[in-house]
Amino acid sequence: MANNSAVITESFKVEKEEKVNKKLRWAIVGCGGISQTHMGAIKKIPQIEVVGCCDIKPDRLKVMKDQWGIEAGYEKWDDLLREIKPDVIDVCTPNGVHCPAVVAAVEAGCHAITEKPMAMNPAECQQMIDAAKANDRKLAVGFQYRYHPVCEMFTRAKAAGDIGDIMFVKCQALRRRGIPNWGVFGQKELQGGGPMIDIGVHIIESAHYCIGEPRPIAASGNIWTYIGDKPSEVESMWPGWDWKTFTVEDLAIGQVRFDNGCIMQIESSFSAHIDHDIWNFTIMGTKGGFNFDTATLFTDHAGTMINAKAGYLPSAGGDSLFVAKLKNFANGILEGTPLRAPGEAGLAVQKIIDGVYRSAAAGKEVAID
Ligand SMILES: NC(=O)c1ccc[n+]([C@@H]2O[C@H](COP(=O)([O-])OP(=O)(O)OC[C@H]3O[C@@H](n4cnc5c(N)ncnc54)[C@H](O)[C@@H]3O)[C@@H](O)[C@H]2O)c1
Numbered sequence: 360m361a362n363n364s365a366v367i368t369e370s371f372k373v374e375k376e377e378k379v380n381k382k383l384r385w386a387i388v389g390c391g392g393i394s395q396t397h398m399g400a401i402k403k404i405p406q407i408e409v410v411g412c413c414d415i416k417p418d419r420l421k422v423m424k425d426q427w428g429i430e431a432g433y434e435k436w437d438d439l440l441r442e443i444k445p446d447v448i449d450v451c452t453p454n455g456v457h458c459p460a461v462v463a464a465v466e467a468g469c470h471a472i473t474e475k476p477m478a479m480n481p482a483e484c485q486q487m488i489d490a491a492k493a494n495d496r497k498l499a500v501g502f503q504y505r506y507h508p509v510c511e512m513f514t515r516a517k518a519a520g521d522i523g524d525i526m527f528v529k530c531q532a533l534r535r536r537g538i539p540n541w542g543v544f545g546q547k548e549l550q551g552g553g554p555m556i557d558i559g560v561h562i563i564e565s566a567h568y569c570i571g572e573p574r575p576i577a578a579s580g581n582i583w584t585y586i587g588d589k590p591s592e593v594e595s596m597w598p599g600w601d602w603k604t605f606t607v608e609d610l611a612i613g614q615v616r617f618d619n620g621c622i623m624q625i626e627s628s629f630s631a632h633i634d635h636d637i638w639n640f641t642i643m644g645t646k647g648g649f650n651f652d653t654a655t656l657f658t659d660h661a662g663t664m665i666n667a668k669a670g671y672l673p674s675a676g677g678d679s680l681f682v683a684k685l686k687n688f689a690n691g692i693l694e695g696t697p698l699r700a701p702g703e704a705g706l707a708v709q710k711i712i713d714g715v716y717r718s719a720a721a722g723k724e725v726a727i728d
Contacts, residue, residue, distance in 0.1 A: 384443075388414075389414060390413070390422060398426075403682050406690070420434070440469065468494065502699075504564060510568065510569055513649050520646065521658055532626075532628075546606055556712050556716075559625055563708055563711055574707070576618050579715075583608060609629050687699050710728075
């Protein structure tokens with residue numbers, strides 16, 4: 360179980376001029392969309408200095424040079440690791456490349472953080488964890504939603520006894536029509552799946568963290584593809600996706616049982632006939648309940664059922680959650696402070712997702728090891 364009380368004060372720290380004794384020599388592998396958010400966040404983290412990057416596409420290396428002044432760009436990570444010898448590799452490639460890049464990095468003596476999801480499946484996650492352990496390197500997953508001020512609000516309420524025993528959590532990452540029309544998000548062999556592994560993972564990781572990271576033991580669910588594999592015929596925010604290569608689901612629905620009896624329900628879509636997009640988890644406990652959107656605690660108080668909304672929470676806007684997650688990893692390396700999303704957390708989340716996909720393929724409930 361996560362020791363949430365150990366971390367809940369982190370957001371109260373006032374950001375002052377920080378004295379930094381040592382800077383980590385950091386390198387980015389995969390210089391596409393999300394790496395740019397990492398670069399912006401890193402500019403606010405004095406413990407990190409980016410010394411190199413890698414992408415199979417030379418035009419992305421040029422972006423890193425022109426926009427961020429990163430001169431040392433490589434098309435192969437082996438060359439980057441050998442010539443630059445960074446302290447940390449920050450993996451921002453498509454999902455199917457997370458495992459080989461992390462394993463190569465830790466074997467070369469680097470600490471590694473990888474974007475979400477941790478990998479394609481639990482076997483790859485385990486391989487990454489084993490390689491990091493064998494080489495005595497730190498490994499983290501770039502789950503940023505567990506740093507969200509609303510998750511910290513929930514964590515404090517739980518620690519204060521407002522929630523009681525948690526029985527049920529519903530995770531919803533639902534788009535009415537939001538199939539990415541860039542990248543390889545529709546290709547199962549490169550991504551491992553569709554909305555559940557791509558956007559559902561954000562809600563699943565943060566909810567799983569909030570409920571104390573119980574061990575998943577069984578899953579039941581189904582997936583459906585009915586829009587993404589056809590040309591877009593209605594107005595939508597990202598029309599013209601590559602429907603010919605679309606091999607992932609439009610909608611995933613699942614239920615996961617944990618070893619403490621708690622049930623997680625998962626609803627995730629790129630396309631669903633619903634009123635509006637939903638990004639939420641709902642928690643039901645014996646003493647209180649909680650909604651991520653809109654940061655509301657449900658409880659009984661002095662003879663009345665109360666819906667208590669936060670009067671103030673820090674902003675989660677801009678790149679603040681990325682600053683939080685990258686800084687947590689940097690501090691973990693430099694100061695030995697606890698990692699909020701170590702490889703083991705990534706593996707547990709991957710087992711949840713994989714369990715629902717396996718159940719969908721089997722047409723029945725499946726056990727999770
Ligand atoms: N945390 C978040 O909120 C968030 C948001 C978006 C994406 N992501 C994750 O980030 C990852 C990348 O997503 P993106 O949107 O930046 O995709 P992208 O397609 O924009 O960028 C990926 C980059 O990786 C490069 N690449 C592919 N194979 C490579 C290899 N073998 N070696 C080096 N580079 C390689 C590509 O050329 C591309 O430039 C995915 O895992 C995605 O799930 C996370």
